[in-house]
Structures are given as structure tokens and as C-alpha cells.
Amino acid sequence: MKRSIAQLKEWFRRGKYPTESQFRDWLESYVHKDETVPVSQVEDLPRLLNGKFSTSRGESVEREAAALRLKFDRHKEDADDEFEKIENNRQALVAEDERQQGEIDAQQAQINTATGQLETVRKLLHSGASWTTVKAAFDVLGGNYSSLWALANTVKTFLEASDTSDATINRWQELESFLQGITDTDSLTGLLETMKQEIGTAYLNDLRKTADELSGIPATYAELVERRARGGMLPGTLYRITDYETMVANDPEARSAGHPFDVVVMALDEHTLSERAWAMHSARDAAGYFGKSKLEAWQVWYCLDNDDTRFQWADTTRGKGVIYRLIDEWGNDCPYDFKNVQFKRCNTTGDFVDNVVDDADWPNTHYILSPSMNGQADMTADETDYKWLYTFTYLEQMQDVRDASLINEVNADFESAYYNKACNCNEMQAYYIGEFIDDTTFATQALNNIVLSSYDEENGAAVKMYGNKWGAGCFNMTFHEHCYGNSFGVNCYCLIGFKLYYNTFGNDCDGNTFGNGCWYNTFGNSCGGNTFGNDFYRNTFGNSCVGNTFGNYFQYNTFGNSCNGNTFGNYFRYNTFGNECYNNTFGNGCNYNTFGNDCDGNTFGNYFWYNTFGNECYNNTFGNDCDSNTFGNSCGGNTFGNYLQYITAGEGVKYLNVTGGSDVKHFVQNAHILNGTSGKDSKNLLTVGLPEMSTVCRYVGQNTAGVLKIWVPADLV
Structure with a gap:
């Protein structure tokens, strides 16, 4: 039935909830239900109908309407974008929920499987089975020792609890029923402690085994070559070559001393090894040759292939890969394994030896020239009388040829750098030659035949070979009786010096012989064929100074x-x-x-x-x-x-x-x-x-x- 406006407002005001009958009365109360609506009943309608609406105002309204429409369209586009993002997020949440549910289901399956093995655990505890038997039974659980360890800890903690209430006793009775057959002569806590230790030990052993494999899967050179060929390498895995040995071929003036260490390489993918490698002590070094060396600090560049088109000294028949750069813990940096590669030096005679070298009266310094350097500075090499010297050699009257880069001794009687520096911070760049192989010319890295030797007759192991730098392409050099602080430019070769330090050589200096005490000199480019006497220092040579002979004390x-x-x-x-x-x-x-x-x-x-x-x-x-x-x-x-x-x-x-x-x-x-x-x-x-x-x-x-x-x-x- 019809109701008054006041009644309807009371029913429908904010916060009210009208009943069904009130809602029906509201509908029937509209004045137009049975008759037309009088114009007079529409508020302000007569005035608006009788009033005038100007054209300008109409155009203004149209513009406002267009602006509102544009604003509406823009907001609608923004709203559509937001709804699309919301939908994408919803789908992502659904996918994540499904993934987590999958994990929960998998974990529940593991729990169900573990629950099914409780009888096996009970029987093993009852029978006092050995660890081998226990481990074999636990293998069906996937070797999940950590879960079993947690189980043992939980039971042990329960048994050691001080709570003696009836509820605890009831729980104990239930546990005792589960573990039927355990006698008073056996301590349940003791059995669980033993089980915990055995499980934990085996678990840790397995972890150690895994860690050892991650630190370098042992492999022989042949095994690693085969694994790479079949694409069986695991990316990111380290492989430890346990039979590596430096080999030298194709160079009659060089050889390998054969001191073993292991090389560790990393797989980049199934077929590729990184050539940035590491060194490790080898079980083959029974004599402890590298015992005092920090191989873990070495930086190694290693190629698995015995490629003689890249490396002139590569042994294509017996080689186990090539180390073509090595930096040791002392900062010595050479383009080959200078811990093993040795170069031939022949007993040398001539006026220079008689007048300069013999001043020191050290027979070890007479081994100056290699066969390829024979005849330099009117000196003659006896190619039947020779010694094999390291790049950095410690010499004691030729009775004790040692690698000076391995000597880290100091003289306790002296504190200065002179006596406590040995061999460090020497840097050599690679030497390349043109090799014609199978009708093709290759730019091939070669051994540079550079030897430094040092021995202090008065101060034992005090040697001075440090801070020298060689540019690219330097080769055929011999420096005796200390050599430090020198810089050699590019393509310097056939240089001989005694007590040579703090000199700077320009590019393309060759065929020079320096007497004792030659230091603080600067040599320009293309200085070659010179012979310098003793105590020659702090000189500066211009370019193209060649064929000179300088007497002693020229400074x-x-x-x-x-x-x-x-x-x-x-x-x-x-x-x-x-x-x-x-x-x-x-x-x-x-x-x-x-x-x-x-x-x-x-x-x-x-x-x-x-x-x-x-x-x-x-x-x-x-x-x-x-x-x-x-x-x-x-x-x-x-x-x-x-x-x-x-x-x-x-x-x-x-x-x-x-x-x-x-x-x-x-x-x-x-x-x-x-x-x-x-x-x-x-x-x-x-x-x-x-x-x-x-x-x-x-x-x-x-x-x-x-x-x-x-x-x-x-x-x-």
C-alpha cells in the first residue's frame, strides 16, 4: 500500500535494512504507479522549461562533456591495464600455490614412506644389528641420514625428560610397546646415542666424499681427454689431473726436470675446459720437492691439447697438455712452466770471459752461451760441456743447481732487503715464432731460452733476482751474478750480462754483452752488437748505437x-x-x-x-x-x-x-x-x-x- 514520504525515508535511511513488506509498500508509493506525474510535482521543472538556454552556454557544456568523455576514456584504459595486471598476478599466485601444494604432497609422500619403515627400525633396534646392516636397510629411505638422526634425537630427548606425570608414563608405555623386546640389560638411550653417532659419522663421511668430488674429481690425462670427447664433462665441475707432467719436445736446448704436481681444471660445458687452471700438491711428489711451495697460490694457464701449432715445445706423442703461463706465489710470471723447464748452457771461453768473468773467479759463471748463441762477442761455447739451468737458477760452484724461485730462505744475520730477497716479481711476456706445419704458417709460442743465475759466495743463499721485466719477443739471454730491476723492451735478444741491475733497454736491442757492475743505464731502441766492460752504470744510449766496445769504469x-x-x-x-x-x-x-x-x-x-x-x-x-x-x-x-x-x-x-x-x-x-x-x-x-x-x-x-x-x-x- 502507499506510504507517506516521511515513512519511506524512515525505512530507507542510511544504516536501515527494510523488510520485504516495506520494500513492496515503497514500490507502490510511486505517484506514477496509477497516474501520470504532474509537472508541478517535479521540483524546479517549470522554471527550467520556461527559462532560456543560450547558445554559448550550450557549446560550453558540449566542450565540458567532450573533456569529461576524454578523461573517462583515459581512466578506462588505465583501469583496463590495472585489471590485466591483477589477473596476471592472480594467475601467478595460482601457479605458485599449485607448486607449493606439489611440494607439500611430495613431503607428505616422504612422511608416509618413512612411517611405513617404523617396523624396520624397531626390528633393527631389537636385534642390535651392525651398522652395515642398518645402512643397507636405511638405503630404501634414500640415504636420508639427517632425518633418521633427527628421529633418534627426538626419542632420546623424550626419554631423558624429567616429567613423570601419568601422561608421560602412558607415552612411555606406548613407546615400550612399540620397541618390544628391549631388555633391562640394554640402555635404550645408549642404543639411540650409538645409532646417532653411527648415522652421523656415515652422513659426515658421505658429505666429505661429496666435498672431495666437488674440489676436484680425480682423473688421469687420458680419462679427461676421453670424457671431453664424449661430452661427459659436468659444467662447473673441477677435474684434477693426477698424472700431469711437463714435457718438452722440438727444442734441443730445453728439457723438463720432471717435478710432478697436479693440475686442476674446470668444465665450462660438456665439451669445453677453461684454460685458467690451478695447481695442487701431488701424491707423486714423495720426496717433497714442492713441500715448501704454496701451490694453492699459483695461477696456471693450461691447454689440454698437445697442440704444436700453438706451442712449439708441445709433445704430440707423450704430452699431457701444455702449461703456457705460470705465476707463482712470489709473483714470478713466465710464459711456460718455469718450475720444470730447463735450458742448456755451455762452458764458454774467449777474451770477454778471461778479462771480465774471471774477475769473479766463479766457475759457475763460465756457462754462458747456448749452442744457438755460440760466437757472440768473440766467445766460444764448448757444446760437449754443458749444464741444464732453470730460468731462475741458484748456483754454488755448479755443485748445487737449484730453482731459485723455490728458495724462501733468509739470512738471519742481516735484515736488509739485499739478503732477504730471493727471486720474486719477475715478469716475462711470450715469445712467438713463425712455424711452417703441413703447408701452413702458424704464429707459434716458443720457449725463450732466458736464464738468470745468482749465488753470493759470502752470504750463502742470498740471491738477487727480482723486479725484472721482459717485453714480447725477448729470447736468448744469460745473466749471472745477480740481475734485478731491469726492463727489456720488445724483441731484445742475445744479451749477456753480469751484475746487471736497474737498466732500461729499448726495443730491438740485440747482440750486446755487459760486464760486471752494469747498472742504472738506459738503452735506446736498436742498440746491438755492443760489448761493455765492468762497472758500467748510469748511462743513457740513444737509438741505433751498435757495434761498440766500452772499457771498464765507463759511467x-x-x-x-x-x-x-x-x-x-x-x-x-x-x-x-x-x-x-x-x-x-x-x-x-x-x-x-x-x-x-x-x-x-x-x-x-x-x-x-x-x-x-x-x-x-x-x-x-x-x-x-x-x-x-x-x-x-x-x-x-x-x-x-x-x-x-x-x-x-x-x-x-x-x-x-x-x-x-x-x-x-x-x-x-x-x-x-x-x-x-x-x-x-x-x-x-x-x-x-x-x-x-x-x-x-x-x-x-x-x-x-x-x-x-x-x-x-x-x-x-
Whole structure:
């Protein structure tokens, strides 16, 4: 029936819940149920119908409607995206729920299986079965020792509980019924403790076995090659080659010492091994050769293939792979297994050995040249008398040839680095050659035949071989009696040195021989064919200095470019040579000189010092004890007698014969030869006679008629 508006509002206000009859009365109360709705009953409708609506306002409403529609469409797109994300998340949650349910079902199956084995456990405990029997029975549980251990712990904890209530007794009675037959003579807690220990021990043993396998599955070289060939390697698994041994082939001047260690490699996939490897102590090293070495710190580059197109020394018949780079715990870095590879050195004779090497009187240092180096610096190698030396060798009169990189001894009597450094921080880059194999040329890595040896006769095991660096392509070198702090450029070869340290060699230096005490030198590129005497240090050589022979005690000199074919006497020091000074011969005691460019073909007598030569001074001959002279540019073809000092020659001075000095107490001195003073030619020298021991400066020159004049300028005042 119809109800008033007030009644309907009371029934339907917020928070109210109308009954079915009230809802029916609400429907029947609409005024239009039986008749039309009077316009007057619609609030404000007459005013709106009779009012005016402007065009501009209509357009404004249309624009507002369009904007609202656009906003609605945009919100609808955003809502559709969110609904799609929600659906995706829902599907992911459903999938995760199904996965977790699968795990729960699997775990429940395991629990059900374990429950079915309780009778087996009871019988085993009752019979006191051995561990072998117990383990065999437990194998049906998948070897899940940890679960059984937890079970034993749970029962043991229950039995040791202090609660003696009836409930506990009832539980104990139930357990006693389950474990029928256990007598008072057997301690149930003891049986469970024993079972726990046996199960735990076996479990730990299995874990250790698994850990050992993960640390390196043992395999012989042949087994690993076969496993790789059939694709049987497990990615990420380590394989320990237990029969590895360094082999050397195709090089008559090298061999392997055969000291064993194991190599550990890692599989990248079923057919590929990483060439970054490790080293481990080997059971084959019964003598403990590497006993004091930290092989676990070594870095190894290893190729399983005996590929002689990559490695010239690879043994294709007996090889067990190739180590082509090794860094030990001391930072020594060589492009081969320098712990095993040895190089041949022959007993060497010649003037250099007699005059330089024998100063030390150590027979071990006479083993200098290999057969491929024979004839260098007029030395001869006896190829029937040879020794096998390591890259870093400790020598004691040839009676004890040891690998110096394995010596970590210190001299307790000394604290300085000299006595407590042995062999460390040496770095060599690889040496490559062109190999023609089966009609194909390969860039093949080869052994570099570089040997350093050291032995301190006074201080035992003190050796000094550290901080040396070799660039790519260096080969055929021998350095005896300490060698440290040197840097060799690219393609340096056929170098021999004694007590060589803190030197820098440019690229392409070859055929040089350095005497004892050669240090703090800088050699430019392409310096080769030189022989340097003892105590030669702190020199700087320019480029292309070749074919020179330097006497002893030659130091603090600087050579310009293209200085070659020179012979320098002893005690020649503190000199500076200009470019292209070559074919010169200097006597002993020539020092503190400065030579200009293009000074060549000169011969200097002994005790010639404090001189300055200008450019293009050539074909000059100086007697002994000539010092403190200055020559101008383009001076050539002159002959200076003995005992000359404090003489200055201007530019273009040539073809002169300067005389007057007789001995060390009667020098010709204090003269200035003017520019252009010259004889006719090299066969018609102009003789310049000067008084000895002059205390005033004399000038020497020619007048316009070409007549020689000698005068004292002060006399003209």
C-alpha cells in the first residue's frame, strides 16, 4: 500500500535494512504507479522549461562533456591495464600455490614412506644389528641420514625428560610397546646415542666424499681427454689431473726436470675446459720437492691439447697438455712452466770471459752461451760441456743447481732487503715464432731460452733476482751474478750480462754483452752488437748505437743517436755524445767530455778529459793527457800531440798538427785556435807549435795571406 514520504525515508535511511513488506509498500508509493506525474510535482521543472538556454552556454557544456568523455576514456584504459595486471598476478599466485601444494604432497609422500619403515627400525633396534646392516636397510629411505638422526634425537630427548606425570608414563608405555623386546640389560638411550653417532659419522663421511668430488674429481690425462670427447664433462665441475707432467719436445736446448704436481681444471660445458687452471700438491711428489711451495697460490694457464701449432715445445706423442703461463706465489710470471723447464748452457771461453768473468773467479759463471748463441762477442761455447739451468737458477760452484724461485730462505744475520730477497716479481711476456706445419704458417709460442743465475759466495743463499721485466719477443739471454730491476723492451735478444741491475733497454736491442757492475743505464731502441766492460752504470744510449766496445769504469755517459762502432778505454765517464758519433776509439781516462753531432772517426789518447767537441768534428787523433779542450763545429783531420789541455778550437779547424807537450809536468795549455785555421789536406798538415806550461792565453790563426800567426792579445794593448 502507499506510504507517506516521511515513512519511506524512515525505512530507507542510511544504516536501515527494510523488510520485504516495506520494500513492496515503497514500490507502490510511486505517484506514477496509477497516474501520470504532474509537472508541478517535479521540483524546479517549470522554471527550467520556461527559462532560456543560450547558445554559448550550450557549446560550453558540449566542450565540458567532450573533456569529461576524454578523461573517462583515459581512466578506462588505465583501469583496463590495472585489471590485466591483477589477473596476471592472480594467475601467478595460482601457479605458485599449485607448486607449493606439489611440494607439500611430495613431503607428505616422504612422511608416509618413512612411517611405513617404523617396523624396520624397531626390528633393527631389537636385534642390535651392525651398522652395515642398518645402512643397507636405511638405503630404501634414500640415504636420508639427517632425518633418521633427527628421529633418534627426538626419542632420546623424550626419554631423558624429567616429567613423570601419568601422561608421560602412558607415552612411555606406548613407546615400550612399540620397541618390544628391549631388555633391562640394554640402555635404550645408549642404543639411540650409538645409532646417532653411527648415522652421523656415515652422513659426515658421505658429505666429505661429496666435498672431495666437488674440489676436484680425480682423473688421469687420458680419462679427461676421453670424457671431453664424449661430452661427459659436468659444467662447473673441477677435474684434477693426477698424472700431469711437463714435457718438452722440438727444442734441443730445453728439457723438463720432471717435478710432478697436479693440475686442476674446470668444465665450462660438456665439451669445453677453461684454460685458467690451478695447481695442487701431488701424491707423486714423495720426496717433497714442492713441500715448501704454496701451490694453492699459483695461477696456471693450461691447454689440454698437445697442440704444436700453438706451442712449439708441445709433445704430440707423450704430452699431457701444455702449461703456457705460470705465476707463482712470489709473483714470478713466465710464459711456460718455469718450475720444470730447463735450458742448456755451455762452458764458454774467449777474451770477454778471461778479462771480465774471471774477475769473479766463479766457475759457475763460465756457462754462458747456448749452442744457438755460440760466437757472440768473440766467445766460444764448448757444446760437449754443458749444464741444464732453470730460468731462475741458484748456483754454488755448479755443485748445487737449484730453482731459485723455490728458495724462501733468509739470512738471519742481516735484515736488509739485499739478503732477504730471493727471486720474486719477475715478469716475462711470450715469445712467438713463425712455424711452417703441413703447408701452413702458424704464429707459434716458443720457449725463450732466458736464464738468470745468482749465488753470493759470502752470504750463502742470498740471491738477487727480482723486479725484472721482459717485453714480447725477448729470447736468448744469460745473466749471472745477480740481475734485478731491469726492463727489456720488445724483441731484445742475445744479451749477456753480469751484475746487471736497474737498466732500461729499448726495443730491438740485440747482440750486446755487459760486464760486471752494469747498472742504472738506459738503452735506446736498436742498440746491438755492443760489448761493455765492468762497472758500467748510469748511462743513457740513444737509438741505433751498435757495434761498440766500452772499457771498464765507463759511467754517467749519454750517447746520441747513431753512435756506433766505437771503442772506449777504461775510466771513460761523465761524457755526452752527440748524434751520429761513430767509429771512434777513446783511450783510458777520457772523461767529462761533450761531443757534438757527427763527430766520427776520431782516436783519443789516454787521460783525455774536460773537452767539448762541436758538430762535425771528425778524423781527429788526440794524444794522451789532453784535457779541458773545446772544439768548434766542422773540425776534422787534426792531430793533437800528447799532454794538451785547456785548448779551444773554433769551427772549421782541420788538418793541424798541434805539438809542444813532453810529459805530465810539461803540458801545452791555454790556447785558442781561430775558426777556419787549416792545413792543405790530410797529407799536408799545418804544424802548430805551442810553448809548454803557458800561463797566458795564446791565439792561433791565419792571416789573409794564409800565414800562420800565434800571439797573445794582451801584448797588443
